[in-house]
């Protein structure tokens with residue numbers, strides 16, 4: 001099956017990097033006090049639990065032979081108290097650390113989202129949106145466990161192991177060495193397995209990311225899928241992706257599952273060795289109580305050791321996620337304010353393109369040396385074959401991309417020298433692919449000017465002839481529409497985004513294919529409103545409708561990234577060039 005961008009695994013770095021950990025720790029820093037308190041409490045319970053086997057030993061060796069029921073009861077009380085305390089502290093730890101983890105995750109996600117909003121069009125052009133989604137949602141979730149429990153557990157487990165080893169050595173260093181004798185073998189096996197386990201989890205996570213991206217794309221493209229009856233084929237692709245992911249999961253599980261039995265084996269071996277050594281050395285001061293104590297120590301020893309190896313594993317996996325997240329956070333918004341950017345003063349609307357060259361991809365020039373001047377208040381129609389570069393020209397005017405070469409001036413000011421916000425705030429842009437957000441129709445119009453009054457919204461809608469159809473909907477302006485405006489017709493969507501562009505009351509108005517889906521009758525009515533609206537504004541209209549083009553002050557014919565003709569309708573008709581040919585081929589029958 002053809003591999004598309006979605007089916008290409010993201011490369012997840014395999015090694016653990018301290019740098020990422022330090023960066024992520026910044027997010028838990030505000031909770032330093034809580035974390036320190038919890039670590040101290042856990043250390044105390046750790047110590048209490050290590051003391052317990054000592055009590056067991058004394059009970060077996062002293063209290064039981066001497067029939068001291070009072071001391072036995074005291075010992076039982078001590079053991080119960082530590083168990084109770086441990087469970088209370090554990091409960092507190094879980095609540096508090098979950099809180100820390102969630103807050104840290106919320107802060108991280110906020111950073112990722114706000115950074116995402118600063119990234120230029122080119123970032124989104126170049127990758128499946130599902131894969132961006134995976135980072136913001138899934139990857140961030142995946143490190144929440146590390147932030148909530150992982151770090152605290154690593155510190156306390158490490159502490160417990162060290163204290164335990166010290167205590168065992170202090171109680172009887174020979175028994176201690178016997179108890180820990182399987183440890184080196186265990187370490188060797190774990191280290192050998194670690195790399196393959198880590199790789200296995202990464203493989204799984206890459207496949208999972210592909211899957212999420214594919215689902216996201218499939219939902220967006222569902223109508224096309226059904227229109228071409230591609231369901232079975234897509235089902236097949238999806239099936240393969242699921243099988244891929246589940247195979248990778250099984251593989252990882254298989255390796256992970258091997259660790260448990262190995263620990264049991266190591267633990268049994270250690271206990272066995274303890275007993276054998278103990279029996280042979282009863283004369284050298286080793287007692288039944290001491291053997292029981294060490295049996296408990298052996299069980300206590302392997303727990304944190306396994307935990308630590310799991311934590312290490314989680315840390316390396318999280319490291320891969322962190323890399324993806326930081327990779328996004330470090331993505332430089334290459335379209336950004338210059339260091340010395342100033343606010344654009346109130347625009348009059350004179351525009352100049354001087355030697356503008358532009359390429360989306362290096363070396364593939366889309367615009368070649370484009371030069372033109374537009375006077376304040378002029379309406380310019382851009383016409384030309386598909387893919388000629390019309391949308392590109394107006395994208396550059398809003399500075400959605402950086403120029404490869406040349407300069408664009410508005411009122412004589414180089415637009416790369418002013419802040420993006422002050423520039424875009426004064427432009428009304430209706431993009432070729434109109435986008436409707438989920439919310440009410442009024443919300444969608446208000447998108448360009450949050451403080452617009454209801455009357456302003458209705459006025460804007462009236463001007464673009466959208467008022468009538470909006471009023472006829474069940475809740476009028478308060479009718480809910482979904483993302484992409486699926487319950488609206490294409491023309492209605494255009495009218496709404498048209499109203500949105502007008503509401504901003506911009507000095508420069510850009511309408512890309514604004515009228516292509518609007519019927520002739522509506523368009524004729526709209527034309528009147530448009531005329532009123534375009535007056536006093538500099539406007540660029542990319543339209544296929546003749547009326548819009550003919551009414552323009554100037555028509556620019558774009559072909560292969562160059563302006564090859566420029567002039568009024570009459571002038572260009574007289575010239576009998578490209579525009580004349582386009583006109584006679586497409587519009588002549590509409591004339592008169």
Ligand SMILES: Nc1ncnc2c1ncn2[C@@H]1O[C@H](COP(=O)(O)OP(=O)(O)OP(=O)(O)O)[C@@H](O)[C@H]1O
Pocket residue numbers: 125360361366384385386387388389390391392393432
């Ligand atoms: N995001 C992008 N990344 C790379 N190349 C692009 C991108 N957008 C457009 N192009 C290329 O740039 C050229 C000009 O595209 P543009 O969208 O400006 O055409 P257009 O004149 O608006 O066409 P249409 O009338 O079909 O809307 C096309 O060849 C297209 O393949």
Ligand SMILES: [Mg+2]
Pocket residue numbers: 390391392432512
């Ligand atoms: Mg276009």
